[in-house]
Amino acid sequence: MEKLKYTVITGASSGIGYETAKAFADRDKPLILVARRKKRLQQLKQAIRQKNPNLEVLIFPVDLTIKENVYQLFSDLTIYELETWINNAGIGMYGGLRTNDLQKTEHLLQLNIEAFAILSSLFVKDYFSKAGTQLINISSAGRYTIVPNAVLYCATKFFVSAFTGRDSRRIDCCWCQHASQVISSCCHQNRVRPDSSEHGYL
Amino acid sequence: MEKLKYTVITGASSGIGYETAKAFADRDKPLILVARRKKRLQQLKQAIRQKNPNLEVLIFPVDLTIKENVYQLFSDLTIYELETWINNAGIGMYGGLRTNDLQKTEHLLQLNIEAFAILSSLFVKDYFSKAGTQLINISSAGRYTIVPNAVLYCATKFFVSAFTGRDSRRIDCCWCQHASQVISSCCHQNRVRPDSSEHGYL
Numbered sequence: 001m002e003k004l005k006y007t008v009i010t011g012a013s014s015g016i017g018y019e020t021a022k023a024f025a026d027r028d029k030p031l032i033l034v035a036r037r038k039k040r041l042q043q044l045k046q047a048i049r050q051k052n053p054n055l056e057v058l059i060f061p062v063d064l065t066i067k068e069n070v071y072q073l074f075s076d077l078t079i080y081e082l083e084t085w086i087n088n089a090g091i092g093m094y095g096g097l098r099t100n101d102l103q104k105t106e107h108l109l110q111l112n113i114e115a116f117a118i119l120s121s122l123f124v125k126d127y128f129s130k131a132g133t134q135l136i137n138i139s140s141a142g143r144y145t146i147v148p149n150a151v152l153y154c155a156t157k158f159f160v161s162a163f164t165g166r167d168s169r170r171i172d173c174c175w176c177q178h179a180s181q182v183i184s185s186c187c188h189q190n191r192v193r194p195d196s197s198e199h200g201y202l
Numbered sequence: 203m204e205k206l207k208y209t210v211i212t213g214a215s216s217g218i219g220y221e222t223a224k225a226f227a228d229r230d231k232p233l234i235l236v237a238r239r240k241k242r243l244q245q246l247k248q249a250i251r252q253k254n255p256n257l258e259v260l261i262f263p264v265d266l267t268i269k270e271n272v273y274q275l276f277s278d279l280t281i282y283e284l285e286t287w288i289n290n291a292g293i294g295m296y297g298g299l300r301t302n303d304l305q306k307t308e309h310l311l312q313l314n315i316e317a318f319a320i321l322s323s324l325f326v327k328d329y330f331s332k333a334g335t336q337l338i339n340i341s342s343a344g345r346y347t348i349v350p351n352a353v354l355y356c357a358t359k360f361f362v363s364a365f366t367g368r369d370s371r372r373i374d375c376c377w378c379q380h381a382s383q384v385i386s387s388c389c390h391q392n393r394v395r396p397d398s399s400e401h402g403y404l
Contacts, residue, residue, distance in 0.1 A: 067308075097326040105323060106269075109316050113361070114308070117354065121307060124299040146364060152319065158364035159315070162348060163357035 003081050004056055005132075008032040010064060010119070011089030013040035016138055020086060022048060030056040032077065034089070036063045064089050064115040065107045074122045085123040087116050087160075088138040093153045105152060112156035117163065137164045205283050206258055207334075210234040212266060212321070213291030215242035218340055222288060224250060232258040234279065236291070238265045266291050266317040267309045276324045287325040289318050289362075290340040295355045307354060314358035319365065339366045 215237035
């Protein structure tokens with residue numbers, strides 16, 4: 001029996017991550033779903049299994065703003081064979097430097113930049129030479145246009161897009177031998193509304 | 203007697219920071235010089251004082267890759283009145299994700315992004331409304347053109363430039379009421395050669 005090849009999605013409990021999980025499930029891709037909220041992940045798993053009862057869906061409730069958790073997650077996943085890694089987890093934040101809470105600023109940088117860069121690095125180190133694997137990074141329209149009241153958030157997405165591809169408006173091959181993609185969502189007009197209210201950052 | 207108004211320069215021990223310190227000294231600006239290497243700072247102070255014996259030059263040997271040091275530095279400086287804050291400290295790094303050392307990656311992110319964002323935030327919180335103050339952030343030509351073998355470094359400079367100004371090719375007023383500037387240096391053809399060899403990152 002062929003070994004399952006999983007798709008990992010961070011930030012899968014809501015928004016783009018949630019919809020991406022359902023889209024990959026529709027393509028019969030075994031899933032590893034990562035997010036802070038266990039209950040949300042369980043609900044998503046249940047929804048997917050109702051439609052596709054035989055699909056393998058694993059959930060990992062992890063807070064990726066804590067660096068140790070980032071390394072632990074990847075270490076925990078080494079027993080699985082991965083096909084696709086989707087860095088979707090991210091926090092939004094409105095506000096200016098004068099008023100921004102510094103702890104929230106730190107969380108934003110830890111998740112949107114540090115966890116993102118570490119997980120990308122770990123995945124590429126292990127999977128660069130494996131045919132059929134891909135790294136997909138979710139960016140934002142804030143990568144192209146600085147939203148005046150969300151400059152810090154937008155700057156993290158400039159980082160994500162620059163990191164991912166030389167010209168990140170198109171699918172570009174930069175890090176992975178096979179595929180590395182950056183996908184942008186529009187923070188004002190996207191069809192998938194990020195569930196930012198519960199983070200308290202937007 | 204009027205209180206001295208200091209110019210703070212991070213990463214002052216070499217490269218652009220070093221030359222910037224001398225340039226501000228030539229304009230009789232009292233200096234607070236920050237870098238890891240105490241001896242280099244002492245030598246710079248000595249060189250400045252030989253030319254301008256009465257100029258106030260304070261040195262703060264600090265490793266800004268450690269977050270606690272970042273906050274401690276700013277706290278230590280609250281007893282001084284600041285006029286200009288120059289975020290120059292940064293690490294360069296060549297290499298691809300497959301081969302990059304993860305500890306060096308973390309240091310790069312901690313210094314080029316986290317320390318930079320925290321110090322910018324702290325300065326703006328305290329000085330936004332004070333006339334004549336300015337925040338100057340040093341970026342890189344790597345903000346405009348991704349250098350193929352230094353993508354991670356370049357991505358940090360995309361962050362710096364996006365964070366600093368809406369259109370960072372020109373001097374732009376984004377965070378500070380009075381002035382906020384982003385200055386780019388070219389990592390291949392700049393006149394001021396960064397002293398990267400000692401960091402072991404280039």
